[in-house]
Amino acid sequence: MKYISTRGYVGNHSSADAIKKGIAPDGGLFVPEKGVLISLEEIEALVNMSYTDRAHYLLKGYLDDYTDMELKECVEMAYSEAKFDDKAVAPVTYINGTMAVLELWHGPTCAFKDMALQLLPYLLVKAVKKTGESDEIVILVATSGDTGKAALEGFSEVDGTRIIVFFPNDGVSDVQKLQMLTQKGHNTSVVAVEGNFDDTQSGVKVIFSDKSLENRLSQKGYKFSSANSINWGRLAPQIVYYFSAYADMVKNNKLKIGEAINFVVPTGNFGNILAGYYAKMMGLPIKKLICASNDNNVLTEFIKTGTYNKNREFIKTVSPSMDILISSNLERLLFEITGHNSSKVSGWMSELNSRGVYTVDEETKSIVKDLMWAEFCSQEETLKTIECVYKEYNYMVDTHTAVAIDVYDKYVISTNDMTPTVIVSTASPFKFNGSVAKAILYPEEISGKNEFELLNILSEKSGWEIPEGLKDLDKKEIRHKLHCKKDEMQDFVEHILGLS
Ligand SMILES: *Cc1c(COP(=O)(O)O)cnc(C)c1O
Secondary structure, three states: OOEEEOOOOOOOEOHHHHHHHOOOOOOOOEEEOOOOOOOHHHHHHHOOOOHHHHHHHHHOOOOOOOOHHHHHHHHHHHOOOOOOOOOOOOOEEEOOOOOEEEEOOOOOOOEOHHHHHOOHHHHHHHHHHHOOOOOEEEEEEEOOOHHHHHHHHHHOOOOOEEEEEEEEOOOOOHHHHHHHHOOOOOOEEEEEEEOOHHHHHHHHHHHHHOHHHHHHHHHOOEEEEOOOOOOHHHHHHHHHHHHHHHHHHHHOOOOOOOOOEEEEEEOOOOHHHHHHHHHHHHOOOEEEEEEEEOOOOHHHHHHHHOEEEOOOOOOOOOOHHHOOOOOOOHHHHHHHHOOOOHHHHHHHHHHHHHHOEEEOOHHHHHHHHHHEEEEEOOHHHHHHHHHHHHHHHOOOOOHHHHHHHHHHHHHHHHHOOOOOEEEEEOEOOOOOHHHHHHHHOOHHHHOOOOHHHHHHHHHHHHOOOOOHHHOOHHHOOOOOOEEEEHHHHHHHHHHHOOOO
16 A cells, blocks of 8 residues: 655655654645545454454555555554453443443553553554664654553563653643653653743644754664654544444444444544545545534534634633634645545645635535534533443543533434444543543542542542552652753753764
């Protein structure tokens, strides 16, 4: 399979190349040149496979330059029982007998980023070897919370890699901060930056683009790479759980093979829902992909009107992992549905860059509307949903999942569509425990309590066990103590890598 750019560049890139490079040379995103098709018979064959075997089977088509053995090794290391606290890896739970919830948070960091970031390091290390590179890979990450920890867990102790994570010191939750500062692994470094997320992200971009640094690194045998969500190596693993959910529902007699389903996806950067689109194109009988947003509802507007407009106030919400105004992976969808029309896509992206807004043509708009349905959920509705779901079904959902459930209610009211539907659940309720506690406990039960005390209270109240990755976080050893000013980030990288 060859990988081409959404902006028109066509080289001769294998999947290993695309994964190693992350972004295409013309600034576009890598996409597979053609689709991989999976028949209903093949879907039926997935029913009795483990998650690992399903992943192996489905990824083969896209990662065809990896040998069967290599791919098998990668998925087995990524989705092992040591890493995921549920044998099913991504289990489907039925919270009222019918409402299916796909739980993507059984990995080490309790959020769905693990589904891809557990696998990416292994794919990347093999990609480096396959493309004849001998340098050690240095992963640089700027994080506003979830991605940093998931990347640290994924790369920790992976031979041939180093990972350096920068986070804004006052811009992450206490749980998120301690998750990172207590990270084990001889190849991991974590640095708190005195600045906000934008400062941190800009700092990393500057380091990435410094040619002289690149040369000095290369003399020491290092090469930078990135683990962010525009890398095809993060997208492909996410296709698997759409098929896996379908296979599980067939197995549980909730669906007949070939029957249509919907997925509701809490969306930020558009990576998760885009993987659902690829699953549909491969042959999974998906009727609608329902795109759920929070108050940062750029995508809701785009899907309804065809106009993408990021010129609006950025709202910090209780579902922070969806607080995004530029959903990067939408570019891939546009490229696919315009029949690989890179000049159209480049035009829209340059308008977005210069004016912050673009409008797609009528045909593209109607294809989007056919594929997707969109709505958003306010913060008040989010907390209300957590409360209702808990009261009615004795099931806790985090704030992001609550956004999806609320939007699904709106979908059913608006369309009367009773197609079986899966709610894609992206984080453990314990991960965003402050908001969950506020939604389901009385004010006197939570007043004056810190995030760690709240974990225990929620656990006692619900009878759910605190996940391993969050347990006793405040008692673990702090292993990373580096602090820097925003203009010192590069010095720290050089120091950590022994260049200065
Ligand atoms: C990253 C994230 C999302 C958004 O996913 P995208 O692929 O960026 O659309 C939703 N929920 C949680 C908990 C996340 O960490």
